[in-house]
Amino acid sequence: MTHPALHIKIRLYCGDEIAMGPGKADLLDAIAEHGSISAAGRALGMSYRRTWMLVDVMNRCWDEPLVETAAGGSHGGGARISERGRQILAHYRALEQKTLDAAQGDDWTALGGFLRNQPKEAHRKAEG
């Protein structure tokens, strides 16, 4: 059972750049689905510029490119995930699942017992 109140975000850094994180992993999934970087970005509601920036950062942070573009220039043709891209995406998703599993223990049970479903209203007057 997952807990919607518990969010775990994993980021892998290469120097000061984020080599992999939730947004880049979702973009890889979308490129695999759509076969196009631009179409993947549109599906995720991202600008053209931001989509290509994320792909560029990913391709510079690992030993091999994760996204390969077809001949015809970067704006033409299609795109696909490389074998290395598939490996990295699979390991990243496994890390997400393992950390989420590890969080489902006594500590989360105790925290969930103290957590309200909704916050108390803000700007209350002082009591008394």
Next chain:
Amino acid sequence: MTHPALHIKIRLYCGDEIAMGPGKADLLDAIAEHGSISAAGRALGMSYRRTWMLVDVMNRCWDEPLVETAAGGSHGGGARISERGRQILAHYRALEQKTLDAAQGDDWTALGGFLRNQPKEAHRKAEG
């Protein structure tokens, strides 16, 4: 051994508010150390307004307040972490450690083998 390239951020939500996360946990630690909300905020380089906003959100998201202010008004006197605050902070820090431990396995080893130490330079000319 910890890996500086691997960052895990845990957030606990109460409705749309973040009931606990890295910034609020650090603020609780600082309040415990300094005995004052304002001094804790200064130590963390946060504005007075933002510091009090984080405390207000924390105190509205759990069944009991996590931070208690002494008599004399919110700007006078000191502040301390309640017993509930200590419990929640301890469970949150334990969650952080457990998820980090869970991430130190084969998946991270494989990813670390593919990750560059520094990104390749941006704006390369196309090869060929």
